[in-house]
Amino acid sequence: MKPRLAYCSSIAALAAGLLLAQGTAQAEPAPDAAPVIVSYDIAGARISGWGSWWHVYDGQITLRDDDPTLADYSGGGGTLNDGLVAGSSFGNHLLRVADAPVITLHLAAPARIAEIAILGGDYFNNAHVGALSALSVTIAGQTQHFSSTGFGAPCQQHLCDDRVSLLGSGLDELPTQTVVLSGFVAGNGHVAASEIVLSAVPEAPAAALLALGLAGLALRRRAQR
Secondary structure (H helix, E strand, O other): OOHHHHHHHHHHHHHHHHHHHHHHHHHOOOOOOOOOEEEEEEEEEEOOOHHHOEOOEOOEEEEEOOEEEEEEEEEEOEHHHOOOOOOOOEOOEEEEHHHOOEEEEEEEEEEOEEEEEEEOOOOOOOOOOOOEEEEEEEEOOEEEEEEOEEEEEEOOOOEEEEEEEOOOOOHHHOOEEEEEEEEEEEOOOEEEEOEEEEEEOOOOHHHHHHHHHHHHHHHHHHHHO
């Protein structure tokens, strides 16, 4: 094949690859869309109404034999994934650090997690809101402990919301449909959780385009031989 024809063939292949990648990107959801929490379990949760903090949960609630205000939640959803941020102790789940609560989040689809945010709610005059300072995250059987960073509006003693970044930890490289939160640390011994929000690791669509472009160049070189 003449050089000019080979060049035209490679450009055509590259263009076709770019169009294919563009069409695929338009047809599929954005890969960095927020992971959806479809349900969650909690081992060691104080029941709704304890301490005058109220939450909802539509799964099974099993009371502990040794403490009727302590329970295990399973198979449902509620306050932590209803998309609502409370402005008081109503619609806010108060966790007691001494109970060693473990929250297991179940996602709608596998995702690589970049950040976890625990929104304390806009309960500005309460010391429990935003009191979280650290927690452990388990993904695919691997556990790491992270310090949290406050953000959002100012509450009584802290910023109202907390988040931890998993970027660079290695956990962000593991696709998962289950995220486990445990080992909560809070200065006053309690964590107020009105909502939990996850962020996915951003994907670069340019990487797919580059791969297709390189494939086109490879075709060009092969045609010139």
